Amino acid sequence: MPTIQCRKITDTVADLFQDACIHLPPDVVTSLKRARRMEKSPLGRQALANILENISLAGEHRVPVCQDTGTAVVFLQVGQEVRITGGDLVAAVNEGVRRGYEAGYLRKSMVNRPFSARINTGDNTPAVIHSEIVPGGNLRICVLPKGGGAENCSRFTVLPPSHGHEGIIEYVAGLVDECGGNACPPLIIGIGIGGTAEQTMLLAKKSLLRSTGEHNADREIKGLEKQVLAAVNGLGIGPMGYGGSITALAVHIEVFPAHIASLPVAVNMQCWCSRHREALL
Amino acid sequence: MLVLTAQGSVAVDMKIKRIALPVSAKDIRSLRCGDSVLLTGSLLTARDASHKRMADALAKGVELPFDLDGQTIYYTGPTPARPGQIAGSAGPTTGSRMDKYTPILLEQGLKCMIGKGRRSAEVRKKMLRHGAVYLAATGGAGVLLSRSIRRIDPVAYHELGTEAVFRLEVADFPAVVINDIHGGDLYESGKAAYRKI
Numbered sequence: 001m002p003t004i005q006c007r008k009i010t011d012t013v014a015d016l017f018q019d020a021c022i023h024l025p026p027d028v029v030t031s032l033k034r035a036r037r038m039e040k041s042p043l044g045r046q047a048l049a050n051i052l053e054n055i056s057l058a059g060e061h062r063v064p065v066c067q068d069t070g071t072a073v074v075f076l077q078v079g080q081e082v083r084i085t086g087g088d089l090v091a092a093v094n095e096g097v098r099r100g101y102e103a104g105y106l107r108k109s110m111v112n113r114p115f116s117a118r119i120n121t122g123d124n125t126p127a128v129i130h131s132e133i134v135p136g137g138n139l140r141i142c143v144l145p146k147g148g149g150a151e152n153c154s155r156f157t158v159l160p161p162s163h164g165h166e167g168i169i170e171y172v173a174g175l176v177d178e179c180g181g182n183a184c185p186p187l188i189i190g191i192g193i194g195g196t197a198e199q200t201m202l203l204a205k206k207s208l209l210r211s212t213g214e215h216n217a218d219r220e221i222k223g224l225e226k227q228v229l230a231a232v233n234g235l236g237i238g239p240m241g242y243g244g245s246i247t248a249l250a251v252h253i254e255v256f257p258a259h260i261a262s263l264p265v266a267v268n269m270q271c272w273c274s275r276h277r278e279a280l281l
Numbered sequence: 282m283l284v285l286t287a288q289g290s291v292a293v294d295m296k297i298k299r300i301a302l303p304v305s306a307k308d309i310r311s312l313r314c315g316d317s318v319l320l321t322g323s324l325l326t327a328r329d330a331s332h333k334r335m336a337d338a339l340a341k342g343v344e345l346p347f348d349l350d351g352q353t354i355y356y357t358g359p360t361p362a363r364p365g366q367i368a369g370s371a372g373p374t375t376g377s378r379m380d381k382y383t384p385i386l387l388e389q390g391l392k393c394m395i396g397k398g399r400r401s402a403e404v405r406k407k408m409l410r411h412g413a414v415y416l417a418a419t420g421g422a423g424v425l426l427s428r429s430i431r432r433i434d435p436v437a438y439h440e441l442g443t444e445a446v447f448r449l450e451v452a453d454f455p456a457v458v459i460n461d462i463h464g465g466d467l468y469e470s471g472k473a474a475y476r477k478i
Contacts, residue, residue, distance in 0.1 A: 047419050054422040067360050067370040067423040101418040107360040107443055120442055149375050180468055181373045182398035184420035234475030243471020
């Protein structure tokens, strides 16, 4: 039986968060460069030029790309043959967040009592951890530091099943229009369709782990992704909300079957600063 | 056109205005929504928790530990600086969360705010009445913006950590005018110019 030490998990989580906050995935950078070429508005192009220069500077000076180094979201895929030793898995992940945020000079943004006193926890814990048991003898750890501005623009709704494609396009475009520059466009829009309320949002969140602009393998869903993207880019919001032709870089949709009474739709909004990193132990 | 900034030369295809901080009444009058500006001088930082402190104090008639008259507030909560660096990453945060606290600060003479995202109708109306402007900096461009920071000094509410009030000395800090004092709103006019639906 393969064994994994908690100490190893802590070290890995600490490294992944530091890396993720300083170096954006290459697919995000490529997509931003393409947006700069295509954007029609001068102010929009200027914002994209700032963004691209900022990404280079972050790597050069080892400073986080964005000051909002986010809520520490962690996805764990635990192989069913794996034995975890030397401690408690959740505690090991949180220790990794604590160390990574301290050692990487990342901002600590979590507050206790969010409805009242709002006292900073001081070390960016607790992490938001999603675990799943999968076949095999490995542990896959994926981290996604999630900024507050875009997360605040996330929504869930249940549409009448009769609304179908058109209802989804209208709902998502309406939401992006309402959020304007708040979510730091150009966006990556994660959409979950189906399942139950909590699962729909998790589908939306997980879709953000895809390579930017990589379409769903299903032909109909791919078509819907393109339609939503076209509708959103027709809004005119543009980079940073200054007006322009590129409001979103990509739309990612994940689908699960739904109850006969329901068409649940969740949107998990991602700013251009789409950070994620993974490791396989 | 090429503009030489403290960060090197940047190619832009628009005119850039240089503005000294604290901003003068004349400069405020000259600003129009959609203008690109480079700010040089002194400003204060504050975000959610520090705004609540300021508004609570003022509501109780308690004087603030700093003067807001004529000042600029930059909505930011920077990352900690690495040794040898002046500042960590320091980009703007969403302005609308400060809407609730903004009218009372405008009454104290606040003249300029820097954030991202649109403001409430009430705040826009009060900005017009008090002759104040709202600017945006590029969201997420925390490293680029931080390079304009020449000096950081703690001012108040130190216990709030990243949310404390700091005084920044900036040189050529790049921003875009969103709401001017003539009723212009870039979030409205910019969107209308490129809208296809």
